[in-house]
Amino acid sequence: MKVTVVGAGNVGATCADVLATREIANEIVLVDIKEGFAEGKALDIWQKAPIIGYDSRTVGVTGDYTRTADSDVVVITSGLPRKPGMSRDDLISTNAGIVKTVTEQVVKYSPNAIIIVVSNPLDVMTYQAHLTSGLPREKVFGMAGILDTARYRAFLAEALNVSPKDIQAVLMGGHGDTMVPLPRYTTVGGIPVTELIGKEELDAIVQRTAVGGGELVKLMGTSAWYAPGAAAAQMVEAIVRDQRRVFPVCIELQGEYGINGVYLGAPVILGRNGIEKVIELQLNDEEKALLETSRGHVKEVMDALDNMSKASA
Ligand SMILES: NC(=O)C1=CN([C@@H]2O[C@H](COP(=O)(O)OP(=O)(O)OC[C@H]3O[C@@H](n4cnc5c(N)ncnc54)[C@H](O)[C@@H]3O)[C@@H](O)[C@H]2O)C=CC1
Ligand SMILES: O=C([O-])CC(=O)C(=O)O
Numbered sequence: 001m002k003v004t005v006v007g008a009g010n011v012g013a014t015c016a017d018v019l020a021t022r023e024i025a026n027e028i029v030l031v032d033i034k035e036g037f038a039e040g041k042a043l044d045i046w047q048k049a050p051i052i053g054y055d056s057r058t059v060g061v062t063g064d065y066t067r068t069a070d071s072d073v074v075v076i077t078s079g080l081p082r083k084p085g086m087s088r089d090d091l092i093s094t095n096a097g098i099v100k101t102v103t104e105q106v107v108k109y110s111p112n113a114i115i116i117v118v119s120n121p122l123d124v125m126t127y128q129a130h131l132t133s134g135l136p137r138e139k140v141f142g143m144a145g146i147l148d149t150a151r152y153r154a155f156l157a158e159a160l161n162v163s164p165k166d167i168q169a170v171l172m173g174g175h176g177d178t179m180v181p182l183p184r185y186t187t188v189g190g191i192p193v194t195e196l197i198g199k200e201e202l203d204a205i206v207q208r209t210a211v212g213g214g215e216l217v218k219l220m221g222t223s224a225w226y227a228p229g230a231a232a233a234q235m236v237e238a239i240v241r242d243q244r245r246v247f248p249v250c251i252e253l254q255g256e257y258g259i260n261g262v263y264l265g266a267p268v269i270l271g272r273n274g275i276e277k278v279i280e281l282q283l284n285d286e287e288k289a290l291l292e293t294s295r296g297h298v299k300e301v302m303d304a305l306d307n308m309s310k311a312s313a
Contacts, residue, residue: 001240002027004068004110006102007078008038008060010222011118013045014229015075015236020045020056024237029068030060033078038062065105071113073239074106075143075232076129079119081223088120088176088213089301096305099125103132114239114274117142117250118232120223122175123263123298124305126250130263131309137252138275144175145248145265146231147224151212152181155205160196162188170248170267170281171209172257173294179265180290181206185281235270242272249275256280257291262299264291 003025005016009032016030028045032038042060049055061067068074079095082088099119106115115133117126117140126142133140149169157164166189173180183202186193193202208215216224238245249268253259256266256278269276283291 001025001073002029002071003236003240004029004031004071004074004106004113006031006074006076006106007119008032008034008041009077010081010225011228011232012075012077013041014225015077015118015232016041016058016229017045017048018230018233019236020049020058021052021054022233022237023054023056024233025073025240026056028056028058029071030058031063031065031068031078032060033063035062065109068106069109071106071110073116073236074110074113075116075118075236076102076106076125077118077229077232078102079125082120082217084218084221086217088122089124091120092124092301092305093308095119095121095125096128096308099128100132103129107133107135113139115140116232116235118228120175121301123250123265124301127252127263127302128305130252137254138273141268141275142175142250142263143228143232143235144179144250145171145267146234147228148175148179148209148212148265149248150227150231152186152205152209155208156186156188156193156197159201159205160188167193172248172265172267172281172287173291174264174298175250176294176297177210177214178290178294178297179210180287180294181209182281182283182287184284184287238270239272239274244269244271244276246270246279251275251278253278257283259291259295262295262302264295264298
């Protein structure tokens with residue numbers, strides 16, 4: 001299997017490193033626009049192979065998409081990360097242009113690839129890649145839900161003093177402060193989380209999760225990369241190994257949840273064909289209202305992208 005990761009910065013290089021270290025693909029091509037940057041990162045990951053013991057080949061290129069030809073999966077991480085004081089939406093004008101040019105090159109050389117978008121603002125950059133590639137929603141979708149649920153699971157594991165491996169969770173909506181956590185569907189080793197933790201503590205964890213990206217931006221001056229890179233690699237793994245994993249993924253809803261034509265996080269089955277199925281949960285009134293708020297916010301930013309595209313046409 002051949003996987004390309006576009007953007008050899010913090011998230012892209014971490015994703016490539018996880019893909020190589022866990023031998024998820026046998027060939028990993030890292031692409032960046034900064035001269036020599038991807039080549040250096042790929043060489044460093046390859047030189048770690050004898051120490052850790054893996055044989056996935058990593059190759060880096062500066063803007064040479066011929067080297068990415070016939071990739072099975074492409075992960076797009078190119079674009080600016082936010083700085084303290086910024087929202088993800090503030091990145092739209094720069095990152096839309098980057099995601100558009102990158103997607104054009106990706107589909108030119110790998111027309112059959114499945115594309116996973118990571119660049120922010122995530123839901124709208126996934127929409128941008130969808131518009132540019134012309135691919136069906138099953139083959140172009142975004143990574144956010146695995147990261148957001150991982151943060152939620154990590155906070156819960158700490159509060160309950162249990163292994164994060166035993167916490168199962170799902171959330172929905174946009175990747176931003178309007179994400180929709182679903183504590184009703186959270187279990188700890190099969191036990192509903194509400195039997196193990198009080199409402200106030202759970203609400204505080206949900207709130208911390210919603211602003212989890214911002215917490216890290218404040219601490220580091222730039223956004224997170226270890227968990228995001230690993231989350232994108234986990235999606236690649238589900239596809240290349242046809243695992244049919246159940247994950248929350250950013251996908252264009254086409255009537256599910258009564259929503260049409262908006263990119264939002266929803267639980268799906270992820271396998272060899274990309275999105276194998278969108279799972280429709282029976283949401284209660286409160287959850288439906290939260291999802292509607294999130295939909296409204298993402299749709300506004302999608303409309304802003306449409307207006308930007310019209311203005312530059
Ligand atoms: N979806 C999610 O949950 C997450 C999304 N992100 C987003 O991922 C993106 C990348 O974040 P980082 O890796 O931390 O940033 P970074 O600045 O470390 O890396 C971005 C890389 O993209 C490269 N790049 C820029 N234009 C390019 C082009 N046209 N072609 C190829 N490469 C290009 C840059 O040279 C740079 O190396 C940001 O937009 C960030 O907001 C970050 C974390 C989580
Ligand atoms: O917060 C950011 O800007 C990056 C991101 O999406 C995250 O870490 O959730």
